[in-house]
Amino acid sequence: xxxxxxxxxxxEPNTAAVALSxxxxxxNEEWRILPTIGAIATHVSSMGLTWEMVIADDGSTDDTxxxxxxxxxxxxKLLVAPVNGGKGSAVRRGVQAAAGDLVLLxxxxxxxxxxxxxxxxxxxxxxxxxxxxxxxxxxxxxxxxKNAVRKIASWGLNRLITLLYPLRIRDTQxxxxxxxxxxxxxxxxQQIIDGFSFDLEVLYLAHRHGFAIREIPVVWIxxxxxxxxxxxxxxxxxxxxxxxxxxxxxxxxxxSKPQVASVL
Amino acid sequence: xxxxxxxxxxxxxxxxxxxxxxxxDAFNEHVAKAVPGQMLLDLSQIEFIxxxxxxxxxxxxxxxxxxxxxINPSDPVRVILELTAIDQVLTIxxxxxxxxxxxxxxxxxxx
Numbered sequence: 539x540x541x542x543x544x545x546x547x548x549x550e551p552n553t554a555a556v557a558l559s560x561x562x563x564x565x566n567e568e569w570r571i572l573p574t575i576g577a578i579a580t581h582v583s584s585m586g587l588t589w590e591m592v593i594a595d596d597g598s599t600d601d602t603x604x605x606x607x608x609x610x611x612x613x614x615k616l617l618v619a620p621v622n623g624g625k626g627s628a629v630r631r632g633v634q635a636a637a638g639d640l641v642l643l644x645x646x647x648x649x650x651x652x653x654x655x656x657x658x659x660x661x662x663x664x665x666x667x668x669x670x671x672x673x674x675x676x677x678x679x680x681x682x683x684k685n686a687v688r689k690i691a692s693w694g695l696n697r698l699i700t701l702l703y704p705l706r707i708r709d710t711q712x713x714x715x716x717x718x719x720x721x722x723x724x725x726x727x728q729q730i731i732d733g734f735s736f737d738l739e740v741l742y743l744a745h746r747h748g749f750a751i752r753e754i755p756v757v758w759i760x761x762x763x764x765x766x767x768x769x770x771x772x773x774x775x776x777x778x779x780x781x782x783x784x785x786x787x788x789x790x791x792x793x794s795k796p797q798v799a800s801v802l
Numbered sequence: 803x804x805x806x807x808x809x810x811x812x813x814x815x816x817x818x819x820x821x822x823x824x825x826x827d828a829f830n831e832h833v834a835k836a837v838p839g840q841m842l843l844d845l846s847q848i849e850f851i852x853x854x855x856x857x858x859x860x861x862x863x864x865x866x867x868x869x870x871x872x873i874n875p876s877d878p879v880r881v882i883l884e885l886t887a888i889d890q891v892l893t894i895x896x897x898x899x900x901x902x903x904x905x906x907x908x909x910x911x912x913x
Contacts, residue, residue: 576882
């Protein structure tokens, strides 16, 4: 029974090894974070595995931290940053604190409903994938409420990525990604970019290490109250595309590893 | 989000799907057309409810024209209502049968 499973998770600290960590970066999400925590906790508690939630706050100036702290949930780790460092920095801290054999990155707005986790997990459980990423561009994906400007911007940026990088991935930016624990910890130890382009950087590093990546079509709903402007996203992203190249040239990602698997 | 209304003894409005900010206008339009009095909202088929929708429910609970009761919320909704403490301000019953009988157009006294 779902509600019983949730109540047990909400009351009793985990004693077994953590199978799944759900990492949620957030910045000024006082309006959205509690429903997201509720939705995720309800669904994941019913999956029959030992799991934890990691809220990686990125220097929120609203009541996000107080609201989460007040829940006093024993299997929720709250990480608080003194200043806003960027989504990439928050995710990195969250992953480094995660103990799970699998690590899910999810956004604070539930734009990808948590039920989509089942498909990503199945892709990794079947074998052949170290990373399963939610994709709004893969065949079978459904998006709702995405405005025209964002659609055009996403298409343009994804085309540019395809041209510049050896990544045959249609959607690098969907915030719903599931990693094996080994892949997550290795990649986020190397990952440098603090902003939201970290998604592309992590996938680039994953390809570089030969991790197998599966792109899984997901339902995605444009949640109102986005804190990001489309123009700013595009400009910053273009800058970071060049930055990843420059980091590679300067050897900041370490020596290349032989390619042992291809991006699926 | 689908909104359907059935009347068998009690008039019950059933919401299905995701109740979020995009659906609040449709919900408020439905409320604007509703007969004042007891309003039974069946949330058993709601997959997710966000803060905008919660605010719409709280506003409705404070509307003197209506006596709002939430019927059998789904597990995700139940948990979200608890985490936000909104379960303390809404009347929640498990079945339609648990709702008191009211004459059409009347609400509970006081409140």
